Amino acid sequence: MLDTILAANPRLRRAQSRIAHRLFRAGISADIATVLGAAAGIGAGVALWLGATAAGVVLLLASAALDAVDGTIARECERPSALGGVLDLCSDRVVEAAVILGIAWPRPELHLAALMLVASWYVNITVFLSVGAAIEHQGPKLVDYPPGILERTEAILFFIALAVLRPLGPLLCYLFVALEVATGLQRLIFGWRKLGTGGL
16 A cells, blocks of 8 residues: 555655665666565564674565665666566565564464464465466556555555564564455455456
């Protein structure tokens, strides 16, 4: 939801474009930005596991920033590729796995809630990929999908809240599970209508 709102802001799009062009001129390609973002995200997970919350949040924000510009670099400075799209999708999942492990592993009270959260991700990503792959590919992304309640920005904000608001950890996880289920159903219904009727 927030990704869609932010993407519609022309000022943010211009700023993202300027940053992407500067990084590209500095020798950072789209794929390199993706890999650097994944490395920062893994570093965030390690930092959070070690109890360095501030460092973990900073690394997570750096990862999110690189994830926000890698596609812009590809579209405006290079040529988007299917391989780049695969790398981006996989890197996002690696970061999410690293961060939730880093937060939950040293906190036994979060183990069940985090496991349920990961299970909801597993189901939601299956819906996301299967619906996107089944619909004819026409957009600039590897997998086209409808906007949903939860997108990448919501996940980043959730991780920050989970890292900082420790007493609310289980409640936040269960809330996010409910939103994941709602988002999965939203996209499944979209796919059902799109594939069942030949169009909306």
